[in-house]
Amino acid sequence: MTVTPFEPAYLKLLRGGELARRVVEAFVHLEACDVCPRGCLVDRRAGELGICRTGERAKISSYGPHLGEEDPLRGWRGSGAIFFARCNLHCQYCQNHDISQADSGEEVEPERLAAIMLALQQAGCHNINLVSPSHVVPQIMAAVLIAAQAGLRLPLVYNTGGYDSMTMLKLLDGVIDIYMPDMKYADAKTAERYSKAPGYPEANQAAVREMHRQVGDLQLDDNGLATRGLLVRHLVLPGGLAGTAQVVRFLANEISPDTYLNVMNQYCPAYHAAEYPELNRRITREEYAAAVKMALEAGLRRLDERRRGVWATW
Template identity: 60%
Template sequence: MEASFRPAYLNLLESGALEERIRQANALLSPCRLCPRKCLAERLVGKAGVCHTGALARVDGWCAHPGEEPVLSGRRGSGTIFFCGCNLRCVYCQNFEISQGAAGREMSAAELAAGMLDLQERGCHNINLVSPTHVVPQILEALLIAARAGLRLPLVYNTGGYDALETLRLLDGVVDIYLPDMKYADAKTAERYSQVKNYPAHNRAAVLEMHRQVGDLQLNAEGLAVRGLLVRHLVLPNHLAGIRQIARFLAEEVSPNTALNLMGQYRPEFHAGEHFPLNRPPTAAEFQAAQQAAGQAGLTLPAGWN
């Protein structure tokens, strides 16, 4: 990483504003309004929300992940922290034991900060927060401890894309790289397969806010991401996800330079076998059609990312 890189959160740390962000985030935690579900669970007193999470974050583990996008994993891996629970209920989730099961254990802010510093010690290129939407206050508390102790890596917010603007605005100047999914273009499809209302509207508003904060993806001299927006879209069978509409939105309303990872690794997992046509992978022709749709919208797809 270039010596000139400076993570965004250091400015807030030095000004004292990071502590105020924590206070504001905790105010959204009880009753919980962190995500568009607004389930109103009193999480600060230990009541679990729809995400199956209470006052403390549950963590399945962390590792130097070699399998993320090359601009994140680089040579030494992306420092990935896997949070348990999720505000989505995807019937095809490949990590359902973590997202919808009882995996992991509760961790204090100090323990989570130690994990961040451990990943930095291992030489990871960034701290990659997987499924962070429902634990933003806990992440901010851990970040304050870790940054005071010397954390200097870019922060990646790796989300399913069902995020609330009020919560995202608390991350302005905190997150360096936003890594959202854009799962669906159609609200009824999202409700059927992920059990959330108005996913496209919330998702698009969130992606616009993310881009406002960090702009297009920026790489350093080593080809590693240090700032910006990187969107993921999982191609589903039978064109269920709606890449044509999503690609047009990105090119026309976000930026024609938006970095998009079009992912072709869908396979039937969890309850997918009960939902035709999710009971099969997309065909080669369906994936090729998705690539063509992105290209026709004006987006350039990086080679070798999926």
């Protein structure tokens, strides 16, 4: 039997010239920025800064092979992670606040970002993992265009906090192979309090619907590596603050019972969590077990097995 070699989605758009056209369209959105649901409307191309404090060029905190992701992404050579500095969320418990909130990192042109993608491919990574990309979609698209012309052939992973613009997601249709959104909250007031993100649940659910429409359920190759599809992460918060029951019911009933879900147990009070007594503790084993049970009882059939069997002990 002849096995069809994997081809990333963006190559089809590259060949037809559509990818180049979309890059131009995406950059127009920086001029009155609506790249994420905040809609700051600042002119980032003119140097104005909005909530994400990012101008026309993306800023990178670090990059390299990453072995801490889910098995279908990390494989045996690692996921080619590119960590974008700053964030369009302001999670008060962020464990990566030195990246997401601090003014650090390397400001890069699309050519430099493309070179990093190609270097990760050369290093043997299984995919290009775009971490916290929501506020720099135009810059990513420009880099993908350059990298694809120069030989990039890895699947693209859109690793997002889940606060994404429908406009940008439409431009990414046919560009991204694997979407990996967080579903952080089911309640709008909770999202506003802990992540300063107005309308998060509505925007998040709309984004997840669109992502699934584009790529469907997660597909694995014969080696167990993800090639296309949706992978959702849900971090269990103390006291049920994340709204786990509502999140898993949404996924099972409105997306697909075959949604690949990582129910995460590694919440640890960080950043400003001490200012919120209800957040200032680890979750218990019982809380995590209850969250997994909710997911199974909702009808979800593909929970991340490696994480289910491991209890965070730090």
